[in-house]
Each structure stands twice: as C-alpha cells, then as structure tokens.
Amino acid sequence: MSNTIPSDSVGIVTPQCIHFDEELSLRSGNVLSGFDLMIETYGELNTDKSNAILICHALSGDHHAAGYHDEEDAKPGWWDSCIGPGKPIDTNLFFVVSLNNLGGCAGSTGPASINPETGKYYGPDFPVVTVRDWVRSQVMLMDHLGISQWAAVVGGSLGGMQVLRWAISFPERLRHAVCIAAAPKLSAQNIAFNEVARHSIVNDPNFHEGRYLEAGTYPKQGLMLARMVGHITYLSDSAMREKFGRTITDLDSTGANFGRDLRTGKLSFGFNVDFQVESYLHYQGERFSENFDANTYLLMTKALDYFDPSVDYEGDFSAAFKKANCKFLLISFTTDWRFPPERSREIVNDLLKAGKEVTYLEIEADQGHDAFLLPIPRYINALSAYLKRVHAEGSADAS
C-alpha cells in the first residue's frame, strides 16, 4: 500500500553495501585488511558536492535512518522524524549519508560477518573498535563518495561523540558539527550501567565465549536483560510515570494485557509481571534481543566507555578542541539523565574556552534521553532553522 508512505517521507530507499579494500589500522593495534560499510543516502548531491550531511548512529542504530525499505514496511528508519523533504535535515536541500558503523550487525563488517581469513564468523575475534576508528572509516567512505567536506556531521548520543571526534581529528572536512544529547566522556555511572549489560551477556550460558553463532545458540536472556537496563536509562523517571505510573497488568485477561489501577487490579503475589512497566521492559528487551547481535552490543558499549578525546591532551578538553575549524550546535534535553544537560554544558564551556563558535540549546522535554529521537517542536524547529542557515551559507560560498 504505497499510500501509507507519508508525503514528507524520503520514500522507498535501498541500502548499498560498499566494500573497502584498503587496510584500516585500529586504535587497538589490530588491522582490518578490508571491510564493508552498509549505507543509505537520501536527497541529491549538488554539483560542487557541498551539500552533504553525514548521520552518525547511536548504540543500537544503523544505516536505515529514514524512509521505508518497501511498500509493506511497517516502520520507517530510526530518525525519520528529522530526515526528509521539508524536515529539519531537509532532503530537498541536502544529500544525506547514513551508515552502519564497523562492528555493527546490519550489514557492515562486524562480529556476525564471516572472517575472510578463517571462513568462520568473526564472533569474539572481531577487534574492539573505537569512535576514532569509526570516524576514520567514515573518512574513507567520504573519499569513496567524492565528498571533500561535509556541510555538517550530525549525531545524537554515541552519534554525538562521533561528531566531536570528527571536529577534533578532521577539522578541514566538516563545516558544522551538530552534537545532540551527548557527553564529552562517560561518567563512572554510565560505565557501570554498560558493565552490567556486558556482564549479563557474557554470563549467559548460551554466549559460548562469543561463539554462539558457531554453536548454533544465542544469548537471548543476556541481551534482553542488557536492553532492559539500557531502556531504563533512556527514559526519564517522569516519562515512565506518565507512561505507566503504577498501573497493573491484568493477569486474568486471555487476550492482550490491559492495564488496571492498583485499586482494582489484582497483584500476582508471585514473581510474575504485575506492573505495566515490567511488561513494557520485557517486550522491549525481547524484541531487541531477536534483532541485534550480542557481540555488537558488547563492542558498542566499549566504544562508549573508551571515548575520551581529552586523553591525548592531558585531560584538557578545550586543548583537544583547539584545532577544530567548524561551527558547533549542541543540544540537550532537560530530563535526560543518561547524558544530562550539564554534560553538554561541559562541552560548550570547553569549546568557548578554545575560542570556537557554538550555539547551545537546552530543550524542555519529558522523555529523557530518548527525546533526541522524537519530534519535539522546539527541537525540530531549532534544528531546522540552524540547518537552513548551513544551507544558505553553503550556497553563498558557491555563488
């Protein structure tokens, strides 16, 4: 039913797999002799190739950021609210490139790929990749596409960290850095949550030291638990209250669960699911664990933990930013407790200290960290206005 595709959608999109024959030396010391990147593009590259925007994905994202894969597709890409004709990342103006990062599980080379040297799944042999490695592979992609400078590199959460790394490592290759709901580096609490997730995966008896694909098993419970923990940190306390409160899941119903208030609903007095928030977490965990590779999840959380560009500058983030040559837009959300506004303000302060041009927006939003994926009017409008100016600037340069 093609009529289900909204008019402000990029429509039906086809991913492309791009193979790189060149070596990539990783931060860990390992070398990949070659690799694939799965990408999607939306909009048209202009003749002087000045209107390209790179989208960097977060922990569980991939290349499918906007549009539909076919007419039967029930859901669009993960950032469809922001990317499309007339949307903030306007595909009438920009050529948008989105990729699945190295180590991912949506088509780019990662632990679930076949290692050409052994003919078996990489599994745990796939090397740990860092944000820096990703950005280096994204430079190779950019060269492949014949783009010499991005109009903007845009990303939220772990995607925002890639944006910062771009600005620091490849100052001449982007004009704008749009870093949303991110942090300069993880806090001990962030790392602690990631470690709980990893611990739950690697201790699942079906993990088989990462060789579950060979063993024909899958650490479903471990990954499910990891996602449940993650999900709590993506939602704010207030969003959860709004969404579930203390509503009880009715256990007597034979069809779909429906909510009942504690006053009329029945408690199980057992270890079943009593409250709606519990069924929600189960559902989210279950769905995720069916579609995501456990080794990739481990890799992504380590990339998060390791990210800290100030390490090369004796812990001084503003020194790290000194060489940056782009303009910055930073956005945070009031109830985000994973990467709260304070963390974005740390980045802003260090950018100012380094003498950079920075715009900072703190968006009032109830949805916690997840807010960066949602069409919150003030957020959408601000991003839209900023990128319109980016486009106007680009056109002025070209004229």
Next chain:
Amino acid sequence: MSNTIPSDSVGIVTPQCIHFDEELSLRSGNVLSGFDLMIETYGELNTDKSNAILICHALSGDHHAAGYHDEEDAKPGWWDSCIGPGKPIDTNLFFVVSLNNLGGCAGSTGPASINPETGKYYGPDFPVVTVRDWVRSQVMLMDHLGISQWAAVVGGSLGGMQVLRWAISFPERLRHAVCIAAAPKLSAQNIAFNEVARHSIVNDPNFHEGRYLEAGTYPKQGLMLARMVGHITYLSDSAMREKFGRTITDLDSTGANFGRDLRTGKLSFGFNVDFQVESYLHYQGERFSENFDANTYLLMTKALDYFDPSVDYEGDFSAAFKKANCKFLLISFTTDWRFPPERSREIVNDLLKAGKEVTYLEIEADQGHDAFLLPIPRYINALSAYLKRVHAEGSADAS
C-alpha cells in the same frame, strides 16, 4: 583482640531466635502456621517499658544492626554508626530492638528455611510477604517482649516504609515515626530496576525455579547481576565520580588491582574490566551473592514494589495518615536518586494535610541513597537531637 572494639560500640551481642506458634495471615491470602524471628537487642528496657525503639531494616539488612558477634568480628552491624552508647540511637537511653524480617535469610523464617509441613526447603513456596505482613509480625514480637508502645520506630529505605505502615496501621503503638530516605510508594523507574534484578535471578539456569537449594546449585550470576544494578542505584553519580572517576584498573599488576589514570593506564581492548568502577561492582556483586538468598531477594523487591498504603484510601495518602497518632521525623538526602527528596516531601505534604506533627530535614550529602547508613555530621546530630527529645518526653510522661 577485644581492644579493636571501640568504646562507643554496644560491644559483643548475641542474636536470639524467637519462635511464634500463632498463625499469621498474610496479605496474599496465605497463612503461616508459625514462624521464627531472629532478633538482637541493645541497651536496657526501663521499668515502665517506655524506652523501646524498633529498628526496621532495608532490602538486604538483617537483625545485626550494631556491635560485634565475637571479638574476631571484622565488621560491626549495618547501622553501627547510629546505634550505641552516646550515638543518635543512644543505647544508654533506649532499649533497641532489631529483627530480621519474615522471608529474610539471616535466621528468621524464609525461603531458605525448612517448611515444617514438607520437611524440605520452602524455596519458591514461601509466600510473598508485604510491608504490612512484616509490621504485623513486628507487633507479635512487641507483644512477646511485653512492650505496649514503642518510643519510636526507625528505619531507612524499605525500613522507612515499615515505619509509615506502623503509623497508619497501629497508631496507638508508637509515639514517634522516624522515616529516612524513603518514598510513599515506588515509581515506575524503581519498579523497573527491581524487575531487572528479578529477571536476572529467575533466568539464571541455576535458579531451578527457586529450588536451587534442593538441586544443590545457586543462581550466583543472577544474584550478582541483581546486586550490581542495585548498587548503581544506591550511589549517586557524583559519589561514583568522586570514588572512581574514569580511573583504569591496571591489568598488568600481578597483585591486587591498582588504579591508573586513563592517560597512563592501559585499556584492555577486550571485554575485561577496564575501569575501577567495574571491579568495584564485580566485587560488591560477588560478595553479596555469596551471602544472600536469591529467593529472599525476590521477596524483598516485591515487598518494595507492592508498598502503597494509599491503595485502601482511593490513592489519597493524607487520608491514609488521618488515623496516625505519632509524631514524625522525615529525613532525605540531596543526591539520593533512588528515593529523592521530592519523594520525602510528598510524604511531608500528605502528613501536613492530615494535620500531623512533622519535622523534615533534607541533608546535603554526596553519597546518594547510601547516605542514610553513613555518619554524616548534620544527619547524625539532627537524629541525635530529635531522639534526645523523644527520651526526655518519655521520662516526663513517666514522672
């Protein structure tokens, strides 16, 4: 080495096991035909039995609140900072009663006890117990000890919820309710964390549907993970930053781990423990999982989830408090994000609405929820001053 026991300690204490032959009807509809409660007492009961204080423990607590079990004991009871001669809960003035709650695993009847009807471990057959059930068993204990009214009932966290239930259900049997770092009921986020903990325990292959003791196994990984998640919520983000920052655990050291800064320390580029916060969580989880019964952990988290005295009053907490006849002291800690100050203020507002006498203190503390267990001067001094007045009041009544 008796000289290691400090002079302001209650010294060496001996737990007592008290057996109750009477039936206890539980909120779930189940009936316990009899049960044991393990208790400790500190200080002397005065002749008119007016100086007794009941201590209610939190999720992982037990009867051993103060002092040492023998001269070799490395650590005192869990609230030794608050209970002892000259301490806030002053054993020179008060007779202090502390118990292990029903369903516990430190000697009171619980899942790890033998079910007299079957001659086997209760395991998963031990009924779900609620805060209300605990308080009713505490009334039986009080009667057994010949105490008609507590000078105060005192507790933190889940212990504070027992304090509130005392005030509501047995208004004539306490003069003061001291409720620390608690909440009127759990938020959806609190329940979500508890569900993650339960999920990790019941999905451990060694859980054997709760019959692990019979099976000769133990869901160590599941309980460890549950405790790791719990531990993150007990500490504040700032406390974790203070304690660990992003210090790296040195993997090259052959002896004990020691911390190194990210600039000089080596990252593993694997899924080993890199950061100190990870080793800390592992250590805490490991230690806990060796000393705590998994079924008890499940019971305790459900008691937390179910607590909501407003349920009988159409959700109106102030109506629930109407019958209360004691004075209230509420204490919260600024960086406690498990039960933040807002939650204590909800209780305070409902108490005021019900026309009750209430003192409220918000303590500036960096340690998160754990602060209630720590000797923070302003906290200790305030609790001390309050309980001195409680004692003076009691003496005045008696004279």
